[in-house]
Amino acid sequence: MxxxxxxxxxxxxxxxxxxxxxxxxxxxxxxxxxxxxxxxxxxxxxxxxxxxxxxxxxxxxxxxxxxxxxxxxxxxxxxxxxxxxxxxxxxxxxxxxxxxxxxxxxxxxxxxxxxxxxxxxxxxxxxxxxxxxxxxxxxxxxxxxxxxxxLDLPAAAPTNDLTARERECLAWTSVGKTAWEIGSILGISEHTAVAHLNAAVRKLGAASRAHAVAEALRRGLIE
Incomplete structure (x- = not known):
């Protein structure tokens, strides 16, 4: 800003x-x-x-x-x-x-x-x-x-930094992968993948995983 x-x-x-x-x-x-x-x-x-x-x-x-x-x-x-x-x-x-x-x-x-x-x-x-x-x-x-x-101001929601794993999970979500698929790709459990996604949603102040992906893309946190 x-x-x-x-x-x-x-x-x-x-x-x-x-x-x-x-x-x-x-x-x-x-x-x-x-x-x-x-x-x-x-x-x-x-x-x-x-x-x-x-x-x-x-x-x-x-x-x-x-x-x-x-x-x-x-x-x-x-x-x-x-x-x-x-x-x-x-x-x-x-x-x-x-x-x-x-x-x-x-x-x-x-x-x-x-x-x-x-x-x-x-x-x-x-x-x-x-x-x-x-x-x-x-x-x-x-x-x-x-x-x-x-519109020229940054989102006013909480701005806690995402961890590398949270960014990875969001990136895979952005291409349509489910939590189970993300867990298999990253070698973690589905439960852990869900936890990372939920944390990302919370930190980005998002209303859903789709909203979190959109916000992460907007902020340049994932590609």
Whole structure:
């Protein structure tokens, strides 16, 4: 990341903060072919590291009603929309409550769609009060600019180095090998291959092995 890119993103974020109070932000990416953004990439966020790591390791995004609603949305998602999704699916309610307590219950999540497909999202949170209609309209206008500026930033997920074996396992996964096949090729057990792959997924802040492969390719960790 160039210092110029970081300064450009921060200036834009500061302008938003000067107009609307928020405590937490997250800018996420999904497939955008011309910029090579992989599905689920976290581009920029100030979510505390410990919360983010736990959220990814425990795959809490699979039970996060905000993510569930955002994936299908074409307009800004607000707290009431997220609460309604949690109430409709009781399994989502614990995460709705826990995430709200940790990061703030007032939410605006702006989906960004490119040619009809979800290309990313920008999320703002605060403790209280709820965002007003005028604030939501403003955030919907600035979200695309924040997302564009964030494309020049490195992923905000944990950046622990991969071991040589983890890189090997990811490289073989990238050409379609299963964990059993990787174990046979490398002379290790299938269980050990799975452990290396899971560690790589965790370290890269990925949502799946496929996502980890994509992220490792993006960072130049494998060829």
């Amino acid at each position: 160039s210092s110029e890119a970081a300064q450009r993103f921060q200036r834009l974020l500061d302008r938003v903060a000067a107009s609307i109070r928020f405590e937490i932000y997250a800018v996420g990416g999904a497939p955008v072919a011309w910029r090579s953004i992989r599905k689920g990439t976290l581009l920029a966020t100030n979510v505390p590291d410990d919360f983010r790591t736990r959220y990814i390791e425990n795959r809490e995004y699979e039970r996060d009603p905000l993510i569930v609603v955002l994936r299908a949305a074409s307009r800004p998602v607000r707290t009431a929309d997220i609460r309604a999704a949690a109430e409709a699916e009781p399994a989502l309610m614990p995460n709705f409550v826990a995430i709200g307590e940790a990061l703030g219950t007032a939410v605006v999540a702006v989906p960004l769609r490119f040619r009809g497909r979800l290309g990313g999202g920008v999320i703002f949170r605060r403790r209280e009060p709820e965002f007003t209609d005028a604030e939501v309209e403003y955030l919907e206008l600035v979200a695309p600019a924040l997302h564009l500026a964030a």
